[in-house]
Amino acid sequence: MQMGEGQAFVIIDKRLHSLLTAKPAGCAEAPCRVPVPAGISICEALQLLGVRLPNALTPVVNGITQDLSYILHSGDEVRLVVQISGG
Amino acid sequence: MLVYKADTLPLPRAEFLNGQSAYTGLVLHVDLTTPRCWVESPPEAFYRRFVGGRNFILHYLLTQTPPRIDPLGPQNLLIFAAGVLSGTVLPGTGRHAIGAKSPLTGALASSEAGGWWGSELKRAGYDAVVIHGRAAEPVYLLIRDREVELHSAKHLWGKTTADTQDALREAVGDEKLRVACIGPAGENLVRYASVMHDVSRAAGRSGIGAVMGSKNLKAVAVRGSLPVGLENKSLMQTVQKWINVHYKTDMAWAIQYGTAGSALGNVLTGATAIRNYTRGLLSGADQLEPEQLFRLLVRDRDTCNKCPVRCKLVVGYEDEETPIDTRYGGLEYESIASLGPLCDISDPVVIAKANELCNAYGLDSISTGGTIAFAMEALEQGALPLEWREIAPRFGDGESLIRAIHQIAHREGPGDWMAEGSQRLADRLGGRAHEWLATGRGQELPMHDPRLKQTMAMGYALSATGADHMHNYNDSFATAEEGDICSRLKEVGLPVPMPLWGISELKIEAFYYETAFKNFYDCAVICHFYPYLYQHMVEALSAASGWDVTLDEINRIGLRAITLGRLYLLREGFTAQDDRLSARAFYKLSEGPIANRALTPEEMRYWLGVYYRRMGWDEQGIPSRQAVEQLELLDYMKEN
Ligand code: SF4
Numbered sequence: 235m236q237m238g239e240g241q242a243f244v245i246i247d248k249r250l251h252s253l254l255t256a257k258p259a260g261c262a263e264a265p266c267r268v269p270v271p272a273g274i275s276i277c278e279a280l281q282l283l284g285v286r287l288p289n290a291l292t293p294v295v296n297g298i299t300q301d302l303s304y305i306l307h308s309g310d311e312v313r314l315v316v317q318i319s320g321g
Numbered sequence: 322m323l324v325y326k327a328d329t330l331p332l333p334r335a336e337f338l339n340g341q342s343a344y345t346g347l348v349l350h351v352d353l354t355t356p357r358c359w360v361e362s363p364p365e366a367f368y369r370r371f372v373g374g375r376n377f378i379l380h381y382l383l384t385q386t387p388p389r390i391d392p393l394g395p396q397n398l399l400i401f402a403a404g405v406l407s408g409t410v411l412p413g414t415g416r417h418a419i420g421a422k423s424p425l426t427g428a429l430a431s432s433e434a435g436g437w438w439g440s441e442l443k444r445a446g447y448d449a450v451v452i453h454g455r456a457a458e459p460v461y462l463l464i465r466d467r468e469v470e471l472h473s474a475k476h477l478w479g480k481t482t483a484d485t486q487d488a489l490r491e492a493v494g495d496e497k498l499r500v501a502c503i504g505p506a507g508e509n510l511v512r513y514a515s516v517m518h519d520v521s522r523a524a525g526r527s528g529i530g531a532v533m534g535s536k537n538l539k540a541v542a543v544r545g546s547l548p549v550g551l552e553n554k555s556l557m558q559t560v561q562k563w564i565n566v567h568y569k570t571d572m573a574w575a576i577q578y579g580t581a582g583s584a585l586g587n588v589l590t591g592a593t594a595i596r597n598y599t600r601g602l603l604s605g606a607d608q609l610e611p612e613q614l615f616r617l618l619v620r621d622r623d624t625c626n627k628c629p630v631r632c633k634l635v636v637g638y639e640d641e642e643t644p645i646d647t648r649y650g651g652l653e654y655e656s657i658a659s660l661g662p663l664c665d666i667s668d669p670v671v672i673a674k675a676n677e678l679c680n681a682y683g684l685d686s687i688s689t690g691g692t693i694a695f696a697m698e699a700l701e702q703g704a705l706p707l708e709w710r711e712i713a714p715r716f717g718d719g720e721s722l723i724r725a726i727h728q729i730a731h732r733e734g735p736g737d738w739m740a741e742g743s744q745r746l747a748d749r750l751g752g753r754a755h756e757w758l759a760t761g762r763g764q765e766l767p768m769h770d771p772r773l774k775q776t777m778a779m780g781y782a783l784s785a786t787g788a789d790h791m792h793n794y795n796d797s798f799a800t801a802e803e804g805d806i807c808s809r810l811k812e813v814g815l816p817v818p819m820p821l822w823g824i825s826e827l828k829i830e831a832f833y834y835e836t837a838f839k840n841f842y843d844c845a846v847i848c849h850f851y852p853y854l855y856q857h858m859v860e861a862l863s864a865a866s867g868w869d870v871t872l873d874e875i876n877r878i879g880l881r882a883i884t885l886g887r888l889y890l891l892r893e894g895f896t897a898q899d900d901r902l903s904a905r906a907f908y909k910l911s912e913g914p915i916a917n918r919a920l921t922p923e924e925m926r927y928w929l930g931v932y933y934r935r936m937g938w939d940e941q942g943i944p945s946r947q948a949v950e951q952l953e954l955l956d957y958m959k960e961n
Contacts (some may be wrong), residue, residue, distance in 0.1 A: 240704075244360075248612070249582065249586075249611060252573075252577065253573050253574060253577070253819075255570060266568075284373055286803075287803075288570050288571045288573075288803055288804060289571075289574060289798075289801070289803075289804050290797060290798050290799065290800045290801035290804050290806075290807075290818075291800075291801065292586075292590045292592075292797050292800070292821070294589055294590055294914055297772065297913075297914060298916065299914040299915055299918075300589050300821075301588045301800070301820055301821040301822060302800055302801075302818065302821070303820070313589065314591050315586035315587075315589055316574060316583075316586060317583075317586075317795075317797045317798050317800075318574045318575070318580065318582070318583045318850075
């Protein structure tokens with residue numbers, strides 16, 4: 235895992251928080267804005283935070299939809315949208 | 322009018338009557354022209370090969386309708402088909418499929434509905450009902466414990482779906498009568514009219530309601546007391562035990578808010594098309610926040626047969642100006658998106674009212690929203706006739722949206738043109754109108770934007786039903802280590818997670834397996850929200866039928882539905898050139914979450930070719946004899 239300069243932020247809203255099977259450190263209650271190091275992928279950031287849920291997530295970084303492999307830059311703000319199954 | 326007493330009709334299989342099998346072994350045929358009915362007893366091999374649902378529909382369309390018939394003529398069939406698993410104790414199996422030749426696309430119509438109707442049909446002693454011909458005047462069909470009655474429905478013609486159900490329940494004196502019916506839209510042959518069940522469960526897509534209307538058939542009501550049993554109860558219990566634990570976490574989203582809970586998230590990720598695919602941002606999107614939606618509109622929860630999830634919403638609004646009748650049930654994501662953001666509307670009350678009207682009139686909410694959004698753009702571009710400028714729908718104008726739905730259902734003014742669907746409307750307007758179209762095989766695209774979900778876009782282009790999101794691969798769902806889709810992909814040896822963007826050889830492989838699995842679901846017939854894996858389906862189908870089912874068999878049942886669908890398309894005159902999407906699927910946005918993202922038509926064509934090869938089809942998308950033979954479908958190839 236390669237750390238870059240500065241921090242990015244992961245936003246955990248109430249909906250996502252309620253569906254998580256493990257709550258991330260520093261986010262006992264939602265909504266919260268958790269700092270993560272820049273230079274790592276969103277996937278790695280979620281592992282670092284211990285974010286786990288039984289559905290897929292789509293990250294939206296600064297308003298743009300990205301893949302989980304997207305490498306975070308300093309100041310990026312990541313909103314995570316829960317994907318539901320089926321229709 | 323016409324009555325067949327149960328003792329004059331064949332008995333279901335002895336195993337079914339003893340409560341030791343999940344399928345009756347009987348298919349009821351009703352000819353509305355003569356009228357008369359007869360009962361077919363297909364052999365066990367037929368059930369094992371096809372299981373039910375979409376495969377049954379395709380079997381009857383391919384063998385009992387001539388090619389290129391008028392979908393609204395008496396030669397078309399209307400097929401209600403449960404599956405071997407329908408109505409069993411397994412949660413998620415309270416479903417059935419309805420099919421016909423589609424009056425919207427000229428291709429296959431095959432749509433599924435939840436509720437109780439499918440399970441009740443099995444309890445009434447039949448696995449499927451095939452409707453032939455056309456009644457001379459409006460009728461309804463009543464099936465109770467194998468007994469079949471056909472009655473005049475003249476007094477029901479013109480009634481909304483809830484009023485029809487209420488009237489039938491009162492006439493029969495049974496509050497639990499399960500009613501599948503059309504509303505005024507089906508009677509008026511709107512090409513995307515739906516068949517409604519229990520008032521709020523739609524077999525919505527591709528105009529099945531118009532086929533029912535063309536047959537002068539207002540309703541099919543069922544009630545039964547026969548047991549839907551199992552061959553192997555303890556085997557089924559292993560699947561029940563698994564789902565009874567897993568639904569609480571894996572379907573927590575559904576328990577919480579149903580599909581309505583995804584509306585805001587889908588706008589934020591770009592999954593929802595806005596203003597007929599021309600904008601990336603929706604003003605007032607926050608109004609779709611689930612907690613707020615619930616506080617404002619949701620009065621209760623509802624469910625389907627034997628489902629503990631209760632994902633269905635009961636929506637109401639007690640307001641003199643915009644009252645919303647709770648009988649018409651709830652908002653689903655697809656309805657919110659197509660009647661809301663697609664028309665540049667974010668007011669939840671307007672969207673809920675529009676949804677109520679679609680359910681009352683029996684209209685497919687996706688095609689209704691899609692066609693109205695197209696008309697809104699046509700108005701903005703100055704392409705509509707001058708006399709309609711004041712009465713046609715306008716982007717962002719809720720009142721005009723509601724008016725347009727009334728117009729469509731009754732074919733009034735511009736509603737008469739809109740009732741034909743956006744493709745025919747574009748043909749009629751000419752000029753640049755095709756540039757504003759968002760369709761696949763002539764059917765309005767579902768609310769999963771093909772510019773975000775690019776493998777799904779290919780599935781839209783390929784499907785024999787026209788663009789459909791249900792029997793498709795969802796790019797956004799397979800991006801995790803966990804979740805049902807990823808677990809199924811792991812079961813067939815594929816690596817996960819899959820990338821979100823683009824298409825690749827690997828994603829084609831995932832598409833191949835996942836679409837086969839989803840088609841199996843539509844044959845069995847199972848709720849797509851349930852996170853079952855291949856292994857669960859192997860055990861459930863074995864337990865229901867007594868067959869020694871394998872994982873490969875589950876896959877092949879789904880592949881049969883895809884292949885029969887392809888043979889049907891070819892028979893009806895479609896070619897590989899028709900496997901495409903209209904212009905808006907490729908239109909790049911300059912703003913919002915999916916700015917500058919979209920496949921090109923050339924990229925899509927390339928990946929279609931890769932999929933054809935994976936299926937054993939030639940470059941023209943024609944299945945090889947060998948591919949058809951491997952699926953034991955050669956007898957259907959001869960029909961071409
Ligand atoms: S999850 Fe929802 S749609 Fe599926 S069976 Fe249950 S209530 Fe019906």
